[in-house]
Amino acid sequence: MSAPVIPVTAGTPSDDLPKSAEVLGKVSYRWPITYAVLALLSLLGLAGTLIVRDGAWGQTTTFQSRYGDQWFTIPNFSLPSLMMVLLLTAVLVAATVYAYQRARSRRELPAWLHIVVLLAFVLAFLTWAGAGKTSVIPVTSLLAGALALSVPLIFGAMSGVICERSGIINIAIEGQLLFGAFAAAVVASFFTAPYLGLVAAPIAGAMIGGLLAWFAVKYEVNQIIIGVVLNTLVLGLTSFFFSTVLADDRATWNARQPLGVIEIPVLSQIPILGPVLFRQTILVYLMYITVIVLQFMLFRSRWGLRTRAVGEHPRAADTVGIHVNKRRVWNTILGGAVAGLGGAFFTVGSGLAFGREMSAGNGFIALAAMILGKWNPMGALVAALMFGFSKNLVNVLSSIGSPMPSQLLLMLPYVITIFAVAGLVGRVRAPAAEGIPYTK
Amino acid sequence: MTQPTPGTPGPEKPVEDPDASRPGPPADAAPDDRSGSQVLRQIVGGDVAISFLAIVIALALGGVLIAIADEDVMASLGYVFNAPGDFFGAAWTAVSDAYVALFRGAIFDFRAEEFERQIRPITESLTFATPLILAALGIAVGFRAGLFNIGAQGQIIIGAIFAAYVGFAWDLPPVLHLFLAVLGGALGGALWGFIPGILKARTGANEVIVTIMLNWIAVYLVSYILASGPFNPSGTGQRSPQVGPNAEFPRLIPDFLVPGNTFRLHWGFVVAIAATIFVWWLLERSTIGFEIRASGANPHAARTAGMSVGRVTVLTLVIAGALAGLAATSQVLIDRGSLTAGVAASYGFDAITVALLGRSKPLGTLLAGLLFGALQAGGTLMQSITSTPIDIVLVVQSVIVLLIAAPPLVRAIFRLPDPDAPPRRAAATKEAAA
């Protein structure tokens, strides 16, 4: 039981310190309740529906980890479905009890517990979905696809972190993604060079970031509004050109130009994880670098210290000689570039041509990931991966013949996002000065 | 002092800094500024002028885009230095064709022969304007409360689901059926507004993200519903049964006024006007509106004054959702109306720009809705005649809103005076009071 912390000034007479508090704060049961819900879902929804099937005890789920060249390929293995589900449900129940005990004693839950619960539930769900089916659950390809789909989300979340840590709310991530996708497709197509498209994408994103910065800083327009309007503007422009110039001459302007997959030797052959992490396009590798560099720079470099100061207490930064608005403008442009690069995923990163409204709400999910990650690059990465995984789940499940109608599955990432920002987050603290224009 | 963006929400920057060395102007400051020059500055540099000029600039930019996308223009660009006349001629033709078509589609078709066809465009504009006005009013109310309701799109869809169901599944006498169907639409939208409202009030969930997520959920939901049971008699999952004749909005322009007319304009437009008046009364004359405005301007002071900001949040988003739901009724409760996946078109997003142009005031929103409705109507004709995609309208709308959000930018472009800035003369020193 932790004693309440009482701040002490120098010179406090010692017998004046209050005795240990008899009155304690309220206990938050947020996590135990969440786990209990998952456990209940697993018990009733998964195990429950399985048990009532004919021959339930004999059904198995086959998992496949084959995906490209690995040191040794784990052969497909089958697990008895119902047993697995029950086992995993037991894990969830145990976790719930543990979380309840920790909550009662007002202690924080360890991060590994969250991961265990998440893995258990997902595994149970997959086992359930594949029970008794002839098709396999392609674990590795599921993970690889999840990572790929997370790419725009991660880039978007990084962009959000850069901008909001500086004090500028960037709702225009969606537009930056879309414009990046457009620029990548068009430039790659025109020059028949996908890597040139990859260079054009961040430039396009930076342009939108520049517009955002200009209106937000110079004219002090409400930043959320500008973001929304810029998204609409980009949508209109890209759709306009898609229907006119691109449609007239698809071969020149909108041909598919996939970035090739680059395999990193040795690393890509690690079983299961190898192909997932190291057999991707260069965009994914750029993503790794971006996240690691940003996490480091934000907390260990002068740029990061000044950026954070500008986003938390710009006046304080100004009084030590930091140029607040200049910094905000450049950081927003940088953020736009990062998001634009993420947009390249939709076209050259996936080998697709540009289509209307390709970004499909990813920019907003990225913002949710940023909030969930508490404005930390690593935290945002984890959150974005979770969303990306849920998006890929839909693909996988429909390919193995899922029991749920496809439209409801497609809703899944969005529903999860709502639960995330409403339920799991608790009260988070954004950078204190975000959204507020700075004037002397 | 920063001017908050006109018509948009956002907490105020505290004006009174206890250690600021700037007490406000003493009451004895002689108001000799209210001269003719001040009035002139107001006219030339004020809100209305800015809005007008913003529209002009946006149309000009649109023209540039139209020219770029035109094949003839691009072709003649290749040899522009040899024969510049060709280039400019082609550009002029492209742009003027497009905008003339826009006008003909929006206001008055001077090439038509009968009177009925001549004034049809304006009725089309009003028809397009109806859902825009209703949805935009909802968004405007949200803005005044400091809430960003980006979810009008989803609210329209859910409202449409409810309205269509009441329309085709029930069989009731004339006025009652329409009334209940409209009510159903409003309830559906209100429900989709209640969710982000209660989440924000109870958990602090960011309403921008929640409403956008709900938009996508609504899209998939409607596609799911269209594929199931009562909504899917034909089995294609594309279109619900049509609403019964008693659930349709009657035509607004009766036959005796313009014989043989097939105008689409219906009584939904009257609902839009009534909603405008209602929103005006709500915001300016009701206690709820007082709370909404106070919470939007300064939630701390509102709480200290005894208002419940959470309650205001929920109420505001419910009202906004209901208004969006009403917008849905004008899409569904019409002649041969039914529910389709595209029922909301892009009204939910267009309505945001309408609310912004209208500066979140009821009358302004109405006028902005009429303008953007005209652009839609004209754009439809423009698209069919000149194959200029209707997306250009989206671009024009966004540029307009960006410009009116930054009046100094427009003033800078046209070198106009700022009516709020003090006139340039030496600042008089205030005399000591004692």
Next chain:
Amino acid sequence: MKLELRGITKVFGSLVANDHIDLVVEPGEIHALLGENGAGKSTLMNVLYGFYDPDGGQILLDDQVVDFDGPGDAVRAGIGMVHQHFMLVPVFTVVESVALGYEPTGRGGILDLEEARRKVVEISERFGFDVDPDAYIENLPVGVQQRVEIIKALSRDAKVLILDEPTAVLTPQETDTLIGIMGELKAAGTSIVFITHKLREVRAIADRITVIRRGKVVGQASPDSTETELASMMVGRSVSLAVDKGPAQPGENGLVVSDLTVLHGGTMCVDRLSFEVKCGEILAIAGVQGNGQTELAEVILGLEEATAGSIKLDGKELRGMSVRDRLRVGIGFVPEDRSTDGVVSSFSIAENLILDIYDTEPFAKGLSMSPAKVAENAVKRTEEFDVRLTDIQDPLSTLSGGNAQKVVLAREMSRPLRLLVASQPTRGLDVGSIEFVHNRIVAERDRQTPVLIVSTELDEVLALADRVAVMYRGRIVGIIDAAEAGPGGISRDVLGLMMAGVPHEDAVAQAATHQSRLAEADAAADGKDLS
């Protein structure tokens, strides 16, 4: 380093904040800049510090004209500033806060915080600050935060140190310590410019005093001047520093607070507090900012719920009632932070006057409001409270601080009150408004309303209170009755010691044996006090 300001002028719109100001600070001198709220002192220092560009005039360091492009230049030139509202990022540590702006870096822009930490420890030890370099700013008490600000300035080798209202957040004992520190700095050759509106301090501390009024230098004064002389220079007319009030006629108990406890996270902000306010008396809660007074006021209004204990008004328990219900029951509330909690700046003056009664008759019937009645009320109230304005429909932001506070008072006092709670009622106000507000508060008391004042200004507490309760670390250290305090009134030194946590009897004993430097200065000048 000699510092000179010649003819500095700074204009904001139509307001001349600084009007041809001249100031000379010799090396190693403590120079006080005295003026009431709104006189232009902070603006002048912001110009000196490079934060603002002057519209006219020059700054000279050691007789050389300098031109600052921003605070960075000023810092490099050896000017350090300790702001009144600390310029510290709450989520940074002490080391990060001190490092910000001149960050020592290794290769590639990576921070080298060891160097900064060294400096913090070195300066901290030199002056006995006892600051933990790895503590987060937001967890530090206010007095310690101020020391971090000073460390920040000193770590840049400031030769001129500007202190803006430094004692606003200190107990008299901590003020003593600060005065000691200033003495040490002066001995080391640092010049100090000390901005304040408190007369007692300048006499005890300053070598020379420059008085500013309404943006202009009114004159020089010496520390030997009497308080009354200084006050007249500051305000421009003779000022009575005491409030004209008759003795209290307390009736029954109005507000009874028992065992009130408020917990924030793990911190006990209000610790089993018990007191009562009788009808017709003014009880002042004295204490340095940050000892739970703010939370106490908020809990009485209902903005926050207490964790335990009871609050009874006229015998009725308030806990569990919403803010609105408490206002209806008859609580009048003047919040500490006027602009954030008291008014809606963009609303008109008329609307602000009904901000917490907008849904009652006659302003509204059911849901529908009546603008005519609102306007009528506004005209009546603004006349009654002498609010200087152009039009009641103008936004409240057009009013000065004093007039805005009058609007808040007018609103709260426009209905029959069972309790008036006023937090820092005269913060940031000019002397004329201060007088007005004090008189109104006494008038409310004379209507037999219980009045609870929360104030960090000792002068205000001593002037207004019938009884004083001193809060320290969430508890009441003692309650003193002014009537029983003897001919000299309640002793400042006793109050000051209590504000640092010393119980009443011990405080009396200590005060008898040890005088604070402020009291010394008082005594020295007493013989010359002509008032």
